[in-house]
Structures are given as C-alpha cells and as structure tokens.
Amino acid sequence: MVVGDYLLAGLVAMLTGLDRVALVQIMISRPLVAAPLTGWVLGNPMVGMEVGMLLELLWLGRLPVGAAIPPDDTQVAVGATVLAVSMGHLLDLNGMPLVILSVLIAIPLGKFGQVFDRLARHVNDRLAVSGHNALMTGSIDSFERYHLFGLASFALASLATAVIIVLLGSFVLYFVAPLFIGAVREAGLSLQYSLILVGAASLLGTINVNRSISLFCAAFTGTMLVLWLR
Amino acid sequence: MKEIRLSWLIFLRIYLRSFLLQASWNFDKLQNLGFFYLILPGLRHIYGEQIPVDVRQRHCDYFNTHPYFAPLVAGTTLRLETLSISGEEPAVDAETYKNMVMAPLAAMGDALFWGGIRPLAALIGLLIASQGSLWAPLVFLVLFNLPHLLFRGIGLVLGYVQELRAIETIQKCRLPDLAIRLKESTTVLIGVLCAYLAFKGCEHQELSAIWGFVQLPIVLLFAWLAHKGVTSLFLVLLTTSSLLLLALLF
Numbered sequence: 001m002v003v004g005d006y007l008l009a010g011l012v013a014m015l016t017g018l019d020r021v022a023l024v025q026i027m028i029s030r031p032l033v034a035a036p037l038t039g040w041v042l043g044n045p046m047v048g049m050e051v052g053m054l055l056e057l058l059w060l061g062r063l064p065v066g067a068a069i070p071p072d073d074t075q076v077a078v079g080a081t082v083l084a085v086s087m088g089h090l091l092d093l094n095g096m097p098l099v100i101l102s103v104l105i106a107i108p109l110g111k112f113g114q115v116f117d118r119l120a121r122h123v124n125d126r127l128a129v130s131g132h133n134a135l136m137t138g139s140i141d142s143f144e145r146y147h148l149f150g151l152a153s154f155a156l157a158s159l160a161t162a163v164i165i166v167l168l169g170s171f172v173l174y175f176v177a178p179l180f181i182g183a184v185r186e187a188g189l190s191l192q193y194s195l196i197l198v199g200a201a202s203l204l205g206t207i208n209v210n211r212s213i214s215l216f217c218a219a220f221t222g223t224m225l226v227l228w229l230r
Numbered sequence: 231m232k233e234i235r236l237s238w239l240i241f242l243r244i245y246l247r248s249f250l251l252q253a254s255w256n257f258d259k260l261q262n263l264g265f266f267y268l269i270l271p272g273l274r275h276i277y278g279e280q281i282p283v284d285v286r287q288r289h290c291d292y293f294n295t296h297p298y299f300a301p302l303v304a305g306t307t308l309r310l311e312t313l314s315i316s317g318e319e320p321a322v323d324a325e326t327y328k329n330m331v332m333a334p335l336a337a338m339g340d341a342l343f344w345g346g347i348r349p350l351a352a353l354i355g356l357l358i359a360s361q362g363s364l365w366a367p368l369v370f371l372v373l374f375n376l377p378h379l380l381f382r383g384i385g386l387v388l389g390y391v392q393e394l395r396a397i398e399t400i401q402k403c404r405l406p407d408l409a410i411r412l413k414e415s416t417t418v419l420i421g422v423l424c425a426y427l428a429f430k431g432c433e434h435q436e437l438s439a440i441w442g443f444v445q446l447p448i449v450l451l452f453a454w455l456a457h458k459g460v461t462s463l464f465l466v467l468l469t470t471s472s473l474l475l476l477a478l479l480f
Contacts, residue, residue, distance in 0.1 A: 024249045025297055026375050027348065032355050033367040045364055052367070053359050056352055058462045063344045065336075067257060071463075104470055107463060124256035131254065131263045135286050140270070140279075147263040150254030186477035189434050193427045194473060196356075198465045200420045201449045203349060205456025207420075209413040213450065219421025220428075220446055227429040228439040 001042065001086045008041040009166075010159055013078045017158020020074055021064065021117075022151050031055035031077035038081040047088075048081045050099045054192065055080070057199025058107075061206030069121075072113020072161050079165030080106035086166075087173050097184040098177070100191050105172050109165045116157035123153040233316040234276055236308060241386060243271040244308075248301045248382055260294035265328075268300060272308040276315055285311070288325045295332040296339020301382045303328060303335065305389025306396055313393070321394060331397060342405050346412030347377055353419040360426065424449050 016037065019029040028034060032052040039048020055077050062070035083102035088094045131146035184191060204216055251264040266289045273281050273289070295303060310324040322330070355370030389396045428442035452465055 021255055022250075022253050025252075026378070027371060030348075030352065030370065032352060032359065032370055036364065036367050049359055049362075049364060049366070053356060056356055058466070060349055060352055061456075063340055065340050065344075067260070104466070107466055121255060121257050124254050125258045127254050128256040128258055128263055132290055135266065135290050136283065138280075140281075143263070144267060144270070147254045147267045148250070150256075150263075151250075154253075154255075180474065183474045183477045187473045189431060191470060191473050193431050194469045195466065196427060197424055197445065197449055198452060198462065198469050200424050201452030202456040202462045202465065204417065204420050204449070205453035205458075207349070207413055207417060208345070209410060209417060211414070212417045213453075215414055215417040216421040216424075216450075216453075217446065219418040220425045220449075221443075223422045223425035224429060224439065224442050227425065228442075 001089060005042050005086075006082075006166075009038055009078065009082045010162065012038050012041055013075060013162035014155040014159050016074050016078060017072075017161070018151060018155055020072075020154075020158075022154040029074040031073050034074050035077040035081045038078045039085065042082065042085045044085050047084050047099060048077075050096065051077055051080045051084060051103055054100070054103050054195045055107075055199075057196065057203050059202075060199070061203045069114050069117050071110045072117065072158075073110065075113050075158060075161040075165055076103075076106045076110035078162050079109065079169060082162075082166050083169045083173055087170060087177065091174070091177055093177060093181060096188065096192055097181055100184055100195070101173060101177055101180060102169065103195070105169045105176065106165050109168055110161075112164045113157075113161040116160045117154075120153035120157035124150045127153070233318075234312045236272055236275055236312075236390065240271045240275055241390075244268060244304060245301065245383055245386055247271070248297070248304070248386070251297050251300050259292045261297075261300070262290050262293050265293040265300065265304070266290045269304045269308055272304070273311070276308070276311055289328075291325075293328065293332060295336045296343065298343055298378055298381050299335040299339045299385060302385030302389040302396060302400070303331060305386045305391075306331075306393050307389075309390045309393040327394070335400075338400075338405050338409075341409040342412075343378065346409040346416070347374055349416045350412050350419065353416055353423060357419070357423060357426070360423070 012034070016029045016034040019025060019027065028037065035052035035055065036045050036048035039045040055073055059071050059073045064070055080102045083106060084099045087102065088098050127146050127150055131143050134142035134146060204212060247268050251261055251268055254263045255261060269289060273285065277285065307324045307328060310320050310327060313320045314323065351370050351373035354373060355366045358369055359366035388399060392399055424445060425442070428445040429439055432439050432442045455465065456462070
C-alpha cells in the first residue's frame with residue numbers, strides 16, 4: 001500500500017464517520033457498507049465485504065438515542081479493512097484468517113471511538129455557545145458557520161479513531177499474526193461463523209419484542225429442516 | 231393580513247438542510263443550532279433578513295428529536311409562525327408545539343428507523359452478502375433509504391400543509407405497530423441467518439446437519455447474556471478465546 005491509499009482510506013473514515021451522526025445519515029457508516037467501500041478504494045472490496053459481514057450485527061442493537069454514544073463500529077470496520085489489506089502485503093498473508101485476526105484486534109480498539117466522539121461533542125458545546133451568541137447579535141452568517149464547524153469536530157474524531165486502530169492494530173498484528181495465524185486457520189470457518197452468530201445473538205437479546213424467542217426458534221428450526229431435507 | 235406561503239424552492243432548501251441537522255450536536259442543547267439552521271430559509275421568507283430577537287431566541291433553545299422526524303416538526307413550526315404573523319391565533323404556539331412533540335417523535339423514530347427498518351435491511355443485506363455478492367451494501371442502502379428519504383420529504387410537506395393535524399395523521403399511520411412488525415420480521419430473519427450459518431458450518435466440517443441444532447441453545451444463551459447487559463465485546467472475546475483454545479489443544 002502506498003501513501004495515497006492511506007489518504008484515501010482516511011477520507012473514507014471521515015466521510016463514513018460523519019454519516020454516523022453529523023451528516024446525511026444514509027447509513028454508509030454501517031460496517032456492511034463502510035468496510036467494502038474502504039476495501040474498494042484499497043483495491044480489494046471482497047476483504048471489506050468479509051470484514052463488514054463479521055461486524056455488522058455486533059452493535060446493531062445499540063441505538064444512538066439522545067446522548068448515548070454506541071461503540072464506533074464504523075471505524076472498527078474501516079480500520080480492520082485497512083489492517084487486513086496492508087498487513088496482508090507486509091506479512092505475506094491473506095484470506096479469511098487474516099481478516100478474522102484484523103477484526104479481533106480492531107474490535108477492542110473501537111473503544112477509542114467513543115472517547116473521541118465524546119470529545120467532539122464537548123468541542124461542539126463551545127461552538128453552540130458561540131453560535132447562539134452570534135445569532136442573538138444578529139450575525140446569521142457567523143451562526144451558520146459555527147453550526148457547520150461542528151462537522152470538523154466529528155470528522156477529526158473519526159479520523160483519529162481510524163488512525164489509532166490502524167497504528168496500534170498494525171503494531172499488535174505484526175507480532176500476534178505469526179503466533180496465532182495457525183490456530184485461527186485451524187478454527188477457520190467456525191470462528192468466522194461464530195462472530196456473526198455472536199452478533200445475531202446480541203441483536204436478538206436487545207431487540208425487545210414479545211415472542212422474539214418463539215419466532216427465532218421457529219425460524220431457526222424451520223430453516224434447518226428445509227436445508228436438511230432438501 | 232394575507233398568509234405568507236413558502237415556495238417549493240424553500241421547501242427544497244429546508245429538505246437539504248435537514249441532512250445537516252446534527253452537524254453541531256452538543257451535550258448542552260443537543261440539536262438547538264441544527265434546528266434553527268434547518269428552518270432558517272423559511273424564517274427569512276417570513277420575517278425578511280431581520281428576524282426578530284424573540285423568534286431567534288425561541289427556535290435556538292434546547293431541541294432533540296429523531297433526525298428523520300425533524301422536517302415534520304420544521305414544517306409545522308414554520309406554518310405556525312406564518313399563521314401568527316398573519317394575525318391568526320393558532321391553538322398552540324410554535325414553541326409549545328415543538329416542546330410537546332419532540333420527545334414522542336424521537337421515541338417513535340428510534341423504534342421505527344433504528345430498531346425496525348435498519349436491522350431488517352441489514353439482515354437482508356447480510357443474507358445476500360453470505361452468498362458472496364458485492365450487491366449486498368447497495369441492497370441495504372436502497373432498502374433503508376427509500377423509506378428514510380421519502381419520510382423526510384413527506385414529513386416536511388405534511389407538517390406545513392396540515393400543521394397541528396399532521397400529528398393526528400402520523401398517529402393514524404400506527405408507526406409504533408409497524409415498528410413491532412418489522413422487529414418481528416427481523417427476529418425471523420435472525421433465525422434464518424443463524425440456521426443457514428449452522429448448516430453451512432456442518433456441511434464444511436462434513437458433519438450431519440442434525441449437529442447444527444446445537445447452535446440453537448448456544449445462540450439463545452448468548453442472547454440471554456446480551457439481554458442481561460453482557461457486552462458484545464465480552465461475548466466476542468469469550469467465543470474466540472474458547473475456539474482458539476480448542477484449535478490449539480486439538
């Protein structure tokens with residue numbers, strides 16, 4: 001990977017990060033979209049798709065309600081994709097085991113996203129005061145500028161999270177990959193499916209609907225029987 | 231005095247500005263700047279460049295609702311402002327209306343969009359992705375954004391045209407019931423996805439599909455743990471460490 005690739009990935013990190021709260025919210029921030037998009041700009045959309053699949057359901061049940069800040073699954077997806085593509089070249093590894101390792105290393109680092117997001121919102125507290133003062137003095141143009149400056153806080157918070165995930169993740173992956181790649185390859189498909197199943201279970205546990213267990217069990221059993229008997 | 235009407239161009243500008251509602255989201259007054267920014271083209275049309283101080287004050291105070299419902303609130307707020315400037319006495323003034331509806335609409339929007347449409351679209355996308363198709367993100371985006379973008383636009387026009395009656399119209403749509411139906415569909419799709427993965431896992435390990443049923447209590451146990459507040463991060467660490475340990479031992 002060249003410097004230009006990292007810059008492009010940084011741009012994707014900011015754009016998708018803005019989509020989480022501050023801008024548009026058309027859900028390009030979801031791992032299922034953000035990761036393949038990152039993979040695509042780095043020339044390997046399939047790696048991104050694999051990362052997105054593993055991460056999509058993990059925090060889907062955590063709603064961005066009011067002042068609650070869910071874990072930054074967007075930057076975990078972007079960072080894990082960059083890790084999988086860049087470290088694949090460096091360590092001469094590829095395939096699902098490397099994707100799984102990258103995701104497993106990126107997931108805990110996603111905690112930094114919550115810290116930076118909170119920081120961005122505190123910066124916006126000051127912007128809000130300045131914007132309000134500008135409005136009260138009749139300076140509408142300044143008010144609009146202060147409001148739009150808030151985008152910069154969110155974009156920088158997203159970029160900072162992605163940079164930390166990639167830098168710390170690369171360092172950890174460089175030492176961990178040779179030790180664990182064999183075991184991950186051995187566990188292979190079970191590990192891949194289990195990550196998706198953990199996500200599904202988390203969503204099921206937080207979906208808060210009556211009869212969810214009966215509906216889930218009926219759908220699971222019915223599908224298994226159809227697949228088994230066909 | 232003749233009532234001032236907003237043009238379609240102003241509606242379009244408000245619609246586009248609704249995408250920037252949360253640009254300066256802050257802990258103190260949440261979407262306060264965003265809401266004023268959203269209705270600014272309408273206020274300029276109603277009051278001219280010199281928007282009165284009391285109008286500026288009341289529309290830049292604490293505000294928080296679901297971002298997709300904000301255009302609906304904006305439409306009604308602007309209509310109430312036009313009614314009051316043209317000498318009519320609306321049943322409720324714009325500020326009281328905002329304070330009355332923002333929290334219920336936020337709860338409705340969270341349940342419908344974050345809790346209903348988004349997980350359902352994501353699961354359909356995941357099922358497509360599990361077939362190795364790169365169309366999955368696009369399908370997810372289309373499924374989610376068709377109702378989302380329509381809702382913003384219709385909400386804005388509905389709020390302006392029907393003013394206070396827009397809330398009745400929204401109530402008649404029974405959106406909370408729709409959200410529950412969507413969540414139930416999502417639950418069914420979670421079952422389908424888990425069964426498909428369990429079956430594929432057995433097929434790959436050359437085991438009888440009957441072993442796939444073992445996944446059912448495991449997923450239910452994890453769902454119960456998640457329901458009790460155990461974090462996804464802990465569940466991921468528990469699962470991967472167990473599987474890696476098994477792989478290292480055997």
